Amino acid sequence: MGNELRFDGKVAIVTGAGNGLGRSHALLLASRGAKVVINDLGGSSTGGGRASEAADKVVAEIKAAGGEAVANYDSVEDGTKIVQTALDTWKRLDIVINNAGILRDTSFQKMTEQDWELIYRVHLLGAFRVTQAAWPHLRDQGYGRLLFTASAAGIYGNFGQANYSMAKLGLVGFANTLAIEGRKKNILVNAIAPIAGSRMTETVLPKEVVDALRPEYVSPLAAWLCHEECQETGSLFEVGGGFMAKLRWERTRGKVFKLGRAITPEAVQKSWESITDFTEATHPTDVAAGMQPVMDNLTSQSKGGNEFIDVDAAL
Ligand code: NAI
DSSP: TTOOOOOOTOOEEEETTTTTTHHHHHHHHHHOOEEEEEOOOOTTSOOOOOOOOOHHHHHHHHHTTTOEEEEEEOOGGGGEEEEEEHHHSSSOOEEEEEOOOOOOOOOGOOOOOOHHHHHHHIIIIIHHHHHHHHHHHHHTTTOEEEEEEOOHHHHHOOOHHHHHHHHHHHHHHHHHHHHHGGGGGGGEEEEEEEEEOOTTTTTOOOHHHHSSSOOOGGGHHHHHHHHHOOOOEEEEEEEEEEEEEEEEBBBOOOOOOOOOOOOOOOHHHHHHHHHOOTTTTOOOHHHHHHHHHHHHHHHHHHHTTTOBBBBHHHO
């Protein structure tokens, strides 16, 4: 195919590439010419144990298909070593897909600090360490593509996943700021919230759903977001089962209170409809746009004098 999107000459790291989504992303990138570091600690889906088989199997699959790959068995918490594997093997790095993950599902009532801490360490600290080690190389070469793996549980919340939701939406905030800081250096950063049948979801979804939701339905979006021609950055997508969509923040038109006098809880109650009504909603895309109504209110009120009167105290 003449117009096939290729990754020739590009070096990618896919964390947690020994199974599920990471494996599928890695196979796709390698089949399009990328050289791929197959990182996987090889532990259980709740974070116990470690083994080299998972990564080795995927490397063997890629090589058997004529591609190039190297295994790395470090935890994402040792991000520097994973990045070093790319640099030692191919002397460059272009793409990082932060995908490794575990689950420690339990209701918040029963959640231990260890459940919270382990999830934080693998998802957030792990992605931080890998990305922190990769960042200077991407900046210096003026090119990079970073992808973070969020989750619907983070976006919407999900029973039994307070720890996981915290980490997954944390990754979106992390990606949003990296997108701003990376833009000038052609480092583009996005996040996906996937749904796929894997060992992670096989315990919560019926078998036929697990079988139908193939990770291969997610990887094409991951690959496109990591391609040189893709200029998308700072975005979040839901993807899986043949569905792909971009998300954004929506804000109600809101209520602007007059300054210079106390705003009472009763005034908030009275204005509840305008505070929560999404008719005429807006979609701010950065902090400046988010702050605009506040700044407008300050500006308009300062023209008319802005001495604060506490109505309660004045009564
Ligand atoms: P999976 O369990 O099949 O694959 C995750 C891989 O990460 C495993 O091979 C595991 O050994 C590896 N891993 C775990 N801890 C690691 C560490 N410290 N260092 C290096 N590797 C480590 O799970 P799946 O479903 O493929 O998940 C991939 C990512 O997608 C995860 O971040 C997960 O949270 C996320 N996700 C998956 C969804 C799904 O429907 N499968 C839904 C939403 C998010």
